[in-house]
Amino acid sequence: MSPVQVLIIGAGVRGETYAQYALNYSEHLQVVGVADPRLFRCKRLQQLYNIPAGNVFTDWQEAAGREKFADCVVIATPDQLHKGPAVAFADRGYHILLEKPMAVTEEDCREIVSACERNNVILSVCHVLRYYSPVQKIKELIDSGAIGEVVNIHHMEPVGFWHFAHSFVRGNWRNTTESSFSLLAKCCHDVDLIRYWLSGSRCVKVSSFGSLLHFTPDNKPAGAASRCLDCQVESTCPYSAKKIYVRRVEQGQTGWPVSVVCPKEPVDIESLTEALRTGPYGRCVYDCDNDVLSNQVVNFQFEGGQTACLNMVTFTQEVGERQTRISGTKGELRCSGAGPVYLYDFLTQEETKHDCEAAPSSSVGDMPHGGADFFLMDAFVKAVQSGNQSHIVTGPQDTLHSHLLVFAAEQARLQDRVIKIHQDGSYS
Numbered sequence: 001m002s003p004v005q006v007l008i009i010g011a012g013v014r015g016e017t018y019a020q021y022a023l024n025y026s027e028h029l030q031v032v033g034v035a036d037p038r039l040f041r042c043k044r045l046q047q048l049y050n051i052p053a054g055n056v057f058t059d060w061q062e063a064a065g066r067e068k069f070a071d072c073v074v075i076a077t078p079d080q081l082h083k084g085p086a087v088a089f090a091d092r093g094y095h096i097l098l099e100k101p102m103a104v105t106e107e108d109c110r111e112i113v114s115a116c117e118r119n120n121v122i123l124s125v126c127h128v129l130r131y132y133s134p135v136q137k138i139k140e141l142i143d144s145g146a147i148g149e150v151v152n153i154h155h156m157e158p159v160g161f162w163h164f165a166h167s168f169v170r171g172n173w174r175n176t177t178e179s180s181f182s183l184l185a186k187c188c189h190d191v192d193l194i195r196y197w198l199s200g201s202r203c204v205k206v207s208s209f210g211s212l213l214h215f216t217p218d219n220k221p222a223g224a225a226s227r228c229l230d231c232q233v234e235s236t237c238p239y240s241a242k243k244i245y246v247r248r249v250e251q252g253q254t255g256w257p258v259s260v261v262c263p264k265e266p267v268d269i270e271s272l273t274e275a276l277r278t279g280p281y282g283r284c285v286y287d288c289d290n291d292v293l294s295n296q297v298v299n300f301q302f303e304g305g306q307t308a309c310l311n312m313v314t315f316t317q318e319v320g321e322r323q324t325r326i327s328g329t330k331g332e333l334r335c336s337g338a339g340p341v342y343l344y345d346f347l348t349q350e351e352t353k354h355d356c357e358a359a360p361s362s363s364v365g366d367m368p369h370g371g372a373d374f375f376l377m378d379a380f381v382k383a384v385q386s387g388n389q390s391h392i393v394t395g396p397q398d399t400l401h402s403h404l405l406v407f408a409a410e411q412a413r414l415q416d417r418v419i420k421i422h423q424d425g426s427y428s
Ligand SMILES: NC(=O)c1ccc[n+]([C@@H]2O[C@H](COP(=O)([O-])OP(=O)(O)OC[C@H]3O[C@@H](n4cnc5c(N)ncnc54)[C@H](O)[C@@H]3O)[C@@H](O)[C@H]2O)c1
Pocket: 009, 010, 011, 012, 013, 014, 015, 035, 036, 037, 038, 041, 058, 059, 060, 061, 076, 077, 078, 079, 081, 099, 100, 101, 126, 127, 128, 172, 185
Protein backbone atom coordinates (compact mmCIF):
# COMPACT_ATOMS: atom_id res chain seq x y z
CA MET A 1 0.00 0.00 0.00
CA SER A 2 1.36 3.43 -0.87
CA PRO A 3 1.64 5.96 1.98
CA VAL A 4 -1.31 8.25 2.70
CA GLN A 5 -0.52 11.77 1.52
CA VAL A 6 -1.43 14.59 3.88
CA LEU A 7 -1.65 18.37 3.61
CA ILE A 8 -1.11 20.27 6.87
CA ILE A 9 -3.35 23.32 7.31
CA GLY A 10 -2.00 25.40 10.18
CA ALA A 11 1.62 24.48 10.97
CA GLY A 12 1.50 25.59 14.60
CA VAL A 13 1.92 23.41 17.68
CA ARG A 14 -0.79 20.89 16.80
CA GLY A 15 -0.22 20.76 13.04
CA GLU A 16 3.44 20.03 13.61
CA THR A 17 2.60 17.37 16.23
CA TYR A 18 0.39 15.36 13.87
CA ALA A 19 2.88 15.71 11.01
CA GLN A 20 5.48 14.01 13.21
CA TYR A 21 3.74 10.68 12.67
CA ALA A 22 5.32 10.73 9.20
CA LEU A 23 8.82 10.85 10.72
CA ASN A 24 8.49 7.40 12.30
CA TYR A 25 6.06 5.89 9.80
CA SER A 26 7.03 7.27 6.42
CA GLU A 27 5.77 4.06 4.81
CA HIS A 28 2.27 4.97 6.03
CA LEU A 29 2.20 8.78 5.90
CA GLN A 30 3.84 11.37 3.71
CA VAL A 31 3.50 15.13 4.31
CA VAL A 32 3.10 16.62 0.81
CA GLY A 33 1.88 20.16 1.49
CA VAL A 34 1.57 22.87 4.13
CA ALA A 35 -0.38 26.11 4.52
CA ASP A 36 0.31 28.75 7.15
CA PRO A 37 0.69 32.55 6.98
CA ARG A 38 3.72 32.22 9.28
CA LEU A 39 6.23 31.30 6.61
CA PHE A 40 8.95 30.24 9.07
CA ARG A 41 6.55 27.53 10.28
CA CYS A 42 5.95 26.37 6.70
CA LYS A 43 9.70 26.32 6.06
CA ARG A 44 10.29 24.11 9.08
CA LEU A 45 7.86 21.51 7.78
CA GLN A 46 9.05 21.94 4.20
CA GLN A 47 12.61 21.08 5.24
CA LEU A 48 11.63 18.22 7.56
CA TYR A 49 9.37 16.51 5.04
CA ASN A 50 10.90 17.60 1.76
CA ILE A 51 7.69 19.32 0.61
CA PRO A 52 7.85 20.69 -2.98
CA ALA A 53 7.90 24.53 -3.06
CA GLY A 54 4.72 24.53 -5.16
CA ASN A 55 2.83 22.89 -2.28
CA VAL A 56 3.64 25.56 0.31
CA PHE A 57 0.82 28.07 0.81
CA THR A 58 0.38 31.16 2.94
CA ASP A 59 -3.33 30.57 3.51
CA TRP A 60 -5.70 27.58 3.59
CA GLN A 61 -7.82 29.15 0.82
CA GLU A 62 -4.91 29.04 -1.64
CA ALA A 63 -4.45 25.33 -0.94
CA ALA A 64 -8.18 24.61 -1.17
CA GLY A 65 -8.30 26.48 -4.49
CA ARG A 66 -5.94 23.92 -6.09
CA GLU A 67 -7.08 20.63 -7.60
CA LYS A 68 -6.96 17.89 -4.98
CA PHE A 69 -3.34 16.73 -4.60
CA ALA A 70 -3.37 14.72 -1.34
CA ASP A 71 -5.61 12.11 0.28
CA CYS A 72 -6.33 14.05 3.44
CA VAL A 73 -5.83 17.25 5.40
CA VAL A 74 -5.00 17.97 9.01
CA ILE A 75 -6.81 21.19 9.97
CA ALA A 76 -5.07 22.72 12.97
CA THR A 77 -5.89 26.39 12.53
CA PRO A 78 -7.15 28.60 15.41
CA ASP A 79 -10.61 27.76 16.82
CA GLN A 80 -12.47 30.40 14.81
CA LEU A 81 -10.91 29.17 11.59
CA HIS A 82 -12.16 25.60 11.44
CA LYS A 83 -15.41 25.75 9.51
CA GLY A 84 -14.11 27.49 6.37
CA PRO A 85 -11.30 25.02 5.62
CA ALA A 86 -13.27 21.96 6.82
CA VAL A 87 -16.16 22.61 4.42
CA ALA A 88 -13.89 23.65 1.53
CA PHE A 89 -11.62 20.58 1.81
CA ALA A 90 -14.59 18.24 2.26
CA ASP A 91 -16.05 19.66 -0.96
CA ARG A 92 -12.73 18.92 -2.69
CA GLY A 93 -12.96 15.30 -1.51
CA TYR A 94 -10.21 15.31 1.14
CA HIS A 95 -10.56 13.14 4.24
CA ILE A 96 -10.26 15.36 7.30
CA LEU A 97 -8.55 15.28 10.68
CA LEU A 98 -9.99 18.36 12.38
CA GLU A 99 -8.71 19.85 15.61
CA LYS A 100 -11.20 20.34 18.40
CA PRO A 101 -13.40 22.23 18.95
CA MET A 102 -15.06 21.31 15.69
CA ALA A 103 -16.16 24.95 15.36
CA VAL A 104 -17.25 27.72 17.71
CA THR A 105 -20.98 27.75 16.89
CA GLU A 106 -23.61 25.06 16.65
CA GLU A 107 -24.47 26.09 13.07
CA ASP A 108 -20.85 25.75 11.95
CA CYS A 109 -20.50 22.33 13.59
CA ARG A 110 -23.61 21.13 11.78
CA GLU A 111 -22.33 22.55 8.48
CA ILE A 112 -19.02 20.69 8.81
CA VAL A 113 -20.74 17.38 9.51
CA SER A 114 -23.14 17.75 6.61
CA ALA A 115 -20.29 18.73 4.22
CA CYS A 116 -18.37 15.59 5.21
CA GLU A 117 -21.43 13.37 4.92
CA ARG A 118 -22.45 14.94 1.58
CA ASN A 119 -18.99 14.28 0.14
CA ASN A 120 -18.62 10.90 1.79
CA VAL A 121 -15.25 11.82 3.34
CA ILE A 122 -13.87 10.66 6.68
CA LEU A 123 -14.07 13.20 9.49
CA SER A 124 -12.08 12.62 12.66
CA VAL A 125 -12.25 15.36 15.29
CA CYS A 126 -9.24 15.39 17.61
CA HIS A 127 -10.81 14.20 20.84
CA VAL A 128 -7.43 12.79 21.71
CA LEU A 129 -8.50 11.52 25.13
CA ARG A 130 -10.71 8.89 23.51
CA TYR A 131 -7.43 7.29 22.45
CA TYR A 132 -5.85 7.67 25.91
CA SER A 133 -5.21 4.37 27.58
CA PRO A 134 -6.80 5.15 31.04
CA VAL A 135 -9.96 6.29 29.23
CA GLN A 136 -10.03 3.06 27.23
CA LYS A 137 -9.39 0.99 30.38
CA ILE A 138 -12.34 2.67 32.17
CA LYS A 139 -14.57 2.01 29.17
CA GLU A 140 -13.43 -1.62 29.00
CA LEU A 141 -14.21 -2.15 32.72
CA ILE A 142 -17.64 -0.50 32.42
CA ASP A 143 -18.49 -2.58 29.33
CA SER A 144 -17.39 -5.77 31.10
CA GLY A 145 -20.09 -5.14 33.73
CA ALA A 146 -17.49 -4.93 36.52
CA ILE A 147 -19.34 -2.09 38.27
CA GLY A 148 -22.87 -3.07 37.22
CA GLU A 149 -25.02 -0.23 35.93
CA VAL A 150 -23.31 3.18 35.95
CA VAL A 151 -25.13 5.54 38.33
CA ASN A 152 -22.88 8.60 38.59
CA ILE A 153 -19.74 10.09 37.01
CA HIS A 154 -17.72 12.65 38.89
CA HIS A 155 -15.05 14.08 36.62
CA MET A 156 -12.62 16.90 37.30
CA GLU A 157 -10.40 18.68 34.80
CA PRO A 158 -7.56 20.44 36.58
CA VAL A 159 -6.41 23.13 34.18
CA GLY A 160 -3.37 24.10 36.26
CA PHE A 161 -2.65 27.53 37.71
CA TRP A 162 0.23 28.45 35.38
CA HIS A 163 -1.32 26.77 32.33
CA PHE A 164 -4.47 28.86 32.71
CA ALA A 165 -2.34 32.02 32.98
CA HIS A 166 -0.43 30.98 29.85
CA SER A 167 -3.28 29.94 27.53
CA PHE A 168 -6.43 31.51 28.99
CA VAL A 169 -5.23 34.83 30.45
CA ARG A 170 -2.30 35.88 28.25
CA GLY A 171 -2.61 33.45 25.35
CA ASN A 172 -4.71 32.44 22.36
CA TRP A 173 -7.77 31.19 24.29
CA ARG A 174 -8.17 34.17 26.65
CA ASN A 175 -11.03 35.99 24.93
CA THR A 176 -14.40 34.53 23.94
CA THR A 177 -14.91 36.84 20.96
CA GLU A 178 -11.46 36.07 19.54
CA SER A 179 -11.50 32.30 20.16
CA SER A 180 -14.19 30.48 22.17
CA PHE A 181 -15.57 30.06 25.71
CA SER A 182 -13.40 27.99 28.05
CA LEU A 183 -15.83 25.07 28.46
CA LEU A 184 -15.67 24.54 24.69
CA ALA A 185 -11.92 25.12 24.41
CA LYS A 186 -10.88 23.10 27.45
CA CYS A 187 -13.67 20.68 28.34
CA CYS A 188 -15.29 19.59 25.06
CA HIS A 189 -13.02 16.54 25.57
CA ASP A 190 -14.50 15.88 29.00
CA VAL A 191 -18.11 16.21 27.92
CA ASP A 192 -17.29 13.78 25.13
CA LEU A 193 -15.80 11.32 27.66
CA ILE A 194 -18.84 11.46 29.94
CA ARG A 195 -21.06 10.60 26.96
CA TYR A 196 -18.64 7.86 25.88
CA TRP A 197 -18.57 6.17 29.29
CA LEU A 198 -22.36 6.37 29.50
CA SER A 199 -22.81 5.05 25.99
CA GLY A 200 -26.37 4.14 25.24
CA SER A 201 -27.81 6.62 27.68
CA ARG A 202 -29.03 9.95 26.38
CA CYS A 203 -28.46 13.21 28.26
CA VAL A 204 -31.81 14.91 28.83
CA LYS A 205 -30.99 17.97 30.99
CA VAL A 206 -28.01 20.18 31.86
CA SER A 207 -27.34 23.01 34.27
CA SER A 208 -24.14 24.97 34.75
CA PHE A 209 -22.49 27.68 36.86
CA GLY A 210 -19.13 29.38 36.52
CA SER A 211 -17.10 32.52 36.84
CA LEU A 212 -13.83 34.22 36.05
CA LEU A 213 -12.04 34.59 39.37
CA HIS A 214 -8.81 36.31 40.32
CA PHE A 215 -7.48 37.27 36.85
CA THR A 216 -9.20 40.65 36.78
CA PRO A 217 -7.88 44.23 37.18
CA ASP A 218 -9.34 44.64 40.69
CA ASN A 219 -6.99 41.90 41.92
CA LYS A 220 -3.85 43.64 40.65
CA PRO A 221 -1.48 44.03 43.62
CA ALA A 222 -0.46 47.55 44.66
CA GLY A 223 2.75 48.54 42.92
CA ALA A 224 2.46 45.91 40.16
CA ALA A 225 3.61 46.96 36.68
CA SER A 226 1.82 46.10 33.44
CA ARG A 227 4.72 43.79 32.43
CA CYS A 228 6.44 41.22 34.64
CA LEU A 229 9.94 42.25 33.57
CA ASP A 230 9.33 45.77 34.97
CA CYS A 231 7.41 44.65 38.05
CA GLN A 232 8.61 45.46 41.59
CA VAL A 233 6.33 42.85 43.21
CA GLU A 234 6.98 40.06 40.68
CA SER A 235 8.76 37.86 43.24
CA THR A 236 5.52 37.50 45.22
CA CYS A 237 3.41 36.55 42.17
CA PRO A 238 2.92 32.85 41.26
CA TYR A 239 1.82 33.89 37.76
CA SER A 240 4.94 35.91 36.96
CA ALA A 241 6.13 35.37 33.39
CA LYS A 242 9.66 35.16 34.76
CA LYS A 243 8.68 32.12 36.83
CA ILE A 244 6.68 30.47 34.06
CA TYR A 245 9.10 31.00 31.16
CA VAL A 246 12.54 32.34 32.17
CA ARG A 247 13.09 29.58 34.72
CA ARG A 248 12.31 26.94 32.10
CA VAL A 249 14.77 28.36 29.57
CA GLU A 250 17.44 28.61 32.28
CA GLN A 251 16.89 24.89 32.85
CA GLY A 252 17.19 24.17 29.13
CA GLN A 253 13.45 23.53 28.63
CA THR A 254 12.57 25.23 25.36
CA GLY A 255 9.58 23.11 24.31
CA TRP A 256 5.94 24.01 25.06
CA PRO A 257 4.98 26.49 26.55
CA VAL A 258 8.19 28.41 25.81
CA SER A 259 7.94 27.45 22.12
CA VAL A 260 4.63 29.33 21.96
CA VAL A 261 6.17 32.48 23.43
CA CYS A 262 9.23 32.24 21.15
CA PRO A 263 8.11 30.32 18.05
CA LYS A 264 11.31 31.10 16.13
CA GLU A 265 14.45 29.11 16.83
CA PRO A 266 16.93 29.28 18.44
CA VAL A 267 15.28 30.05 21.78
CA ASP A 268 17.62 31.67 24.29
CA ILE A 269 17.33 34.12 27.17
CA GLU A 270 17.78 37.09 24.79
CA SER A 271 14.94 36.10 22.44
CA LEU A 272 12.71 35.19 25.38
CA THR A 273 13.40 38.52 27.12
CA GLU A 274 12.51 40.38 23.93
CA ALA A 275 9.26 38.37 23.60
CA LEU A 276 8.32 39.05 27.21
CA ARG A 277 9.12 42.74 26.82
CA THR A 278 6.97 43.19 23.72
CA GLY A 279 4.63 40.22 23.30
CA PRO A 280 1.42 39.05 25.00
CA TYR A 281 3.09 36.54 27.32
CA GLY A 282 4.99 39.19 29.30
CA ARG A 283 1.81 40.98 30.38
CA CYS A 284 0.61 41.23 33.96
CA VAL A 285 -2.14 38.61 34.43
CA TYR A 286 -4.32 41.27 36.10
CA ASP A 287 -4.00 43.60 33.12
CA CYS A 288 -5.02 41.49 30.09
CA ASP A 289 -8.02 41.47 27.76
CA ASN A 290 -9.14 38.05 29.04
CA ASP A 291 -12.76 37.17 29.76
CA VAL A 292 -12.99 33.34 29.66
CA LEU A 293 -14.10 31.56 32.84
CA SER A 294 -11.60 30.10 35.26
CA ASN A 295 -14.02 27.70 36.94
CA GLN A 296 -17.20 26.06 35.77
CA VAL A 297 -19.37 23.15 36.88
CA VAL A 298 -21.81 21.28 34.66
CA ASN A 299 -24.49 18.85 35.90
CA PHE A 300 -25.94 16.29 33.53
CA GLN A 301 -29.11 14.23 33.93
CA PHE A 302 -29.39 11.13 31.72
CA GLU A 303 -32.47 9.37 30.43
CA GLY A 304 -32.04 6.35 32.70
CA GLY A 305 -31.73 8.54 35.81
CA GLN A 306 -27.91 8.53 35.87
CA THR A 307 -26.16 11.77 36.76
CA ALA A 308 -22.76 13.26 35.99
CA CYS A 309 -20.85 16.27 37.21
CA LEU A 310 -18.01 17.95 35.36
CA ASN A 311 -15.81 20.33 37.27
CA MET A 312 -13.32 22.57 35.45
CA VAL A 313 -10.91 24.05 37.98
CA THR A 314 -8.05 26.42 37.21
CA PHE A 315 -6.37 26.72 40.56
CA THR A 316 -4.66 23.32 40.68
CA GLN A 317 -1.14 21.95 40.84
CA GLU A 318 -1.86 19.28 38.21
CA VAL A 319 -2.13 20.28 34.57
CA GLY A 320 -4.74 18.28 32.69
CA GLU A 321 -4.46 15.13 34.83
CA ARG A 322 -8.16 14.36 35.05
CA GLN A 323 -9.59 12.92 38.26
CA THR A 324 -12.47 10.52 37.63
CA ARG A 325 -14.75 8.55 39.94
CA ILE A 326 -17.50 6.38 38.46
CA SER A 327 -20.06 4.74 40.70
CA GLY A 328 -22.05 1.72 39.60
CA THR A 329 -24.55 -0.60 41.23
CA LYS A 330 -21.90 -3.27 41.85
CA GLY A 331 -18.70 -1.32 42.27
CA GLU A 332 -16.73 1.86 41.84
CA LEU A 333 -13.91 3.00 39.54
CA ARG A 334 -11.43 5.74 40.22
CA CYS A 335 -8.58 7.04 38.16
CA SER A 336 -6.17 9.92 38.45
CA GLY A 337 -4.29 11.16 35.40
CA ALA A 338 -2.43 8.39 33.59
CA GLY A 339 -3.76 5.73 35.94
CA PRO A 340 -3.80 2.99 37.11
CA VAL A 341 -7.56 2.54 37.30
CA TYR A 342 -8.76 1.18 40.67
CA LEU A 343 -11.87 -1.00 40.82
CA TYR A 344 -13.62 -1.59 44.13
CA ASP A 345 -16.03 -4.53 44.04
CA PHE A 346 -19.02 -4.21 46.43
CA LEU A 347 -19.52 -8.00 46.57
CA THR A 348 -15.98 -9.02 47.50
CA GLN A 349 -15.18 -5.68 49.13
CA GLU A 350 -11.80 -5.86 47.44
CA GLU A 351 -9.95 -3.35 45.33
CA THR A 352 -8.07 -4.35 42.19
CA LYS A 353 -5.54 -2.27 40.29
CA HIS A 354 -5.73 -2.10 36.49
CA ASP A 355 -2.63 -0.81 34.76
CA CYS A 356 -2.98 1.28 31.63
CA GLU A 357 -0.84 0.42 28.67
CA ALA A 358 1.53 3.22 27.72
CA ALA A 359 2.21 3.89 24.05
CA PRO A 360 5.69 2.69 23.03
CA SER A 361 7.94 5.73 23.40
CA SER A 362 9.77 4.92 20.17
CA SER A 363 6.56 5.42 18.17
CA VAL A 364 5.31 8.46 20.08
CA GLY A 365 8.45 10.61 19.83
CA ASP A 366 7.48 14.15 20.80
CA MET A 367 3.75 13.55 20.37
CA PRO A 368 2.20 14.52 23.73
CA HIS A 369 -1.00 13.59 25.64
CA GLY A 370 0.53 10.35 26.95
CA GLY A 371 0.62 8.74 23.52
CA ALA A 372 -3.00 9.59 22.69
CA ASP A 373 -2.00 11.94 19.85
CA PHE A 374 -0.09 9.08 18.28
CA PHE A 375 -2.98 6.60 18.57
CA LEU A 376 -5.43 9.17 17.17
CA MET A 377 -3.21 9.85 14.15
CA ASP A 378 -2.56 6.14 13.72
CA ALA A 379 -6.31 5.42 13.64
CA PHE A 380 -6.91 8.22 11.11
CA VAL A 381 -4.11 7.07 8.80
CA LYS A 382 -5.38 3.48 8.96
CA ALA A 383 -8.94 4.62 8.23
CA VAL A 384 -7.81 6.63 5.19
CA GLN A 385 -5.51 3.89 3.95
CA SER A 386 -8.12 1.12 4.25
CA GLY A 387 -11.28 3.18 3.69
CA ASN A 388 -12.56 1.62 6.94
CA GLN A 389 -14.02 4.30 9.21
CA SER A 390 -14.36 1.93 12.16
CA HIS A 391 -10.76 2.75 13.16
CA ILE A 392 -12.07 6.15 14.27
CA VAL A 393 -13.81 6.10 17.64
CA THR A 394 -15.26 9.60 17.32
CA GLY A 395 -17.59 9.60 14.34
CA PRO A 396 -19.09 12.86 12.97
CA GLN A 397 -22.58 12.48 14.52
CA ASP A 398 -21.17 11.39 17.86
CA THR A 399 -18.83 14.37 17.95
CA LEU A 400 -21.58 16.72 16.87
CA HIS A 401 -23.77 15.53 19.75
CA SER A 402 -21.05 16.07 22.35
CA HIS A 403 -20.39 19.57 20.97
CA LEU A 404 -24.13 20.34 21.10
CA LEU A 405 -24.08 19.33 24.75
CA VAL A 406 -21.25 21.80 25.42
CA PHE A 407 -23.23 24.61 23.73
CA ALA A 408 -26.31 23.61 25.76
CA ALA A 409 -24.31 23.71 29.02
CA GLU A 410 -22.98 27.17 28.23
CA GLN A 411 -26.47 28.35 27.42
CA ALA A 412 -27.67 26.96 30.77
CA ARG A 413 -25.01 29.03 32.53
CA LEU A 414 -25.67 32.19 30.55
CA GLN A 415 -29.44 31.95 30.98
CA ASP A 416 -29.25 30.64 34.55
CA ARG A 417 -31.70 27.82 33.91
CA VAL A 418 -31.92 24.11 33.23
CA ILE A 419 -31.69 23.28 29.51
CA LYS A 420 -33.57 20.34 28.03
CA ILE A 421 -31.84 18.16 25.44
CA HIS A 422 -34.03 16.67 22.72
CA GLN A 423 -33.75 13.29 21.01
CA ASP A 424 -31.85 14.74 18.02
CA GLY A 425 -29.33 16.59 20.24
CA SER A 426 -30.96 19.99 19.80
CA TYR A 427 -31.79 21.84 23.05
CA SER A 428 -34.15 24.44 24.47
N1 LIG B 1 -6.75 18.17 20.69
C1 LIG B 1 -6.16 18.85 21.66
O1 LIG B 1 -5.99 18.34 22.77
C2 LIG B 1 -5.71 20.26 21.41
C3 LIG B 1 -4.68 20.83 22.19
C4 LIG B 1 -4.28 22.12 21.91
C5 LIG B 1 -4.90 22.84 20.90
N2 LIG B 1 -5.91 22.28 20.18
C6 LIG B 1 -6.59 23.02 19.09
O2 LIG B 1 -5.76 22.96 17.92
C7 LIG B 1 -5.91 24.14 17.12
C8 LIG B 1 -4.54 24.75 16.86
O3 LIG B 1 -3.93 25.03 18.10
P1 LIG B 1 -2.35 25.29 18.22
O4 LIG B 1 -2.00 25.20 19.66
O5 LIG B 1 -1.61 24.46 17.24
O6 LIG B 1 -2.28 26.82 17.78
P2 LIG B 1 -1.10 27.55 16.97
O7 LIG B 1 -1.38 29.00 17.09
O8 LIG B 1 0.22 27.03 17.43
O9 LIG B 1 -1.33 27.05 15.47
C9 LIG B 1 -2.31 27.54 14.64
C10 LIG B 1 -1.65 27.83 13.31
O10 LIG B 1 -2.66 28.19 12.35
C11 LIG B 1 -2.06 29.16 11.50
N3 LIG B 1 -3.06 29.90 10.71
C12 LIG B 1 -3.71 31.04 11.04
N4 LIG B 1 -4.46 31.46 10.00
C13 LIG B 1 -4.29 30.55 8.99
C14 LIG B 1 -4.78 30.45 7.67
N5 LIG B 1 -5.60 31.38 7.16
N6 LIG B 1 -4.39 29.41 6.90
C15 LIG B 1 -3.54 28.47 7.40
N7 LIG B 1 -3.04 28.53 8.65
C16 LIG B 1 -3.40 29.56 9.44
C17 LIG B 1 -1.30 30.04 12.48
O11 LIG B 1 -0.34 30.86 11.85
C18 LIG B 1 -0.68 29.01 13.39
O12 LIG B 1 0.62 28.61 12.97
C19 LIG B 1 -6.85 25.04 17.91
O13 LIG B 1 -8.16 24.91 17.44
C20 LIG B 1 -6.76 24.50 19.34
O14 LIG B 1 -7.91 24.75 20.14
C21 LIG B 1 -6.30 21.01 20.41
